[in-house]
Amino acid sequence: AQKITQTQPGMFVQEKEAVTLDCTYDTSDQSYGLFWYKQPSSGEMIFLIYQGSYDEQNATEGRYSLNFQKARKSANLVISASQLGDSAMYFCAMREEGNSGGSNYKLTFGKGTLLTVNP
């Protein structure tokens, strides 16, 4: 089973509007971390936002917020006031506590959502 599922291969949004990118995850660990990364066409992976499994408040970083619904195992990214520079691939990722052998070093990615912001 996939650990991270992003069901939207592509999304379109008008400049200055808000957009939500979906992410659901699967884990049996009690302790885990959820991340969103942005990857422009240049290739670099840019960290956007983090949510811990024990965090009670939804994470926010500037125009980015994470809608964390633990019981539903979802961690959707909300981008407010979209800008043309937001056009990129967006990846949801998870680190789990794991058992041993360094498994909690692993950052597992979803397949990504390609966001296009239209002027």
Place this chain on the structure above:
Amino acid sequence: DTEVTQTPKHLVMGMTNKKSLKCEQHMGHRAMYWYKQKAKKPPELMFVYSYEKLSINESVPSRFSPECPNSSLLNLHLHALQPEDSALYLCASSYGQLLNYGYTFGSGTRLTVV
């Protein structure tokens, strides 16, 4: 310094060549990673080094050989690669095992094997 620096940015190599990818960070991170990313796919973990020791090898073919000379440097030695190994190779680092430590990624090396 909050960057992970990868060199070269682009590399074209023949199937009989030997080349190396380099990665450097000066953030005091003690875990370093190599990821491989094919076009329109998510990154796939190849290797993890923790405190300069190989912690995870995701069953990567031996034509890829990682090396961690010190806590700031990570190399990936390439030998007898195949055209299907052409991809973006991303290096990353993190403070360590705590879950809230995300990765800082480099901008990658675009490798083409001819």
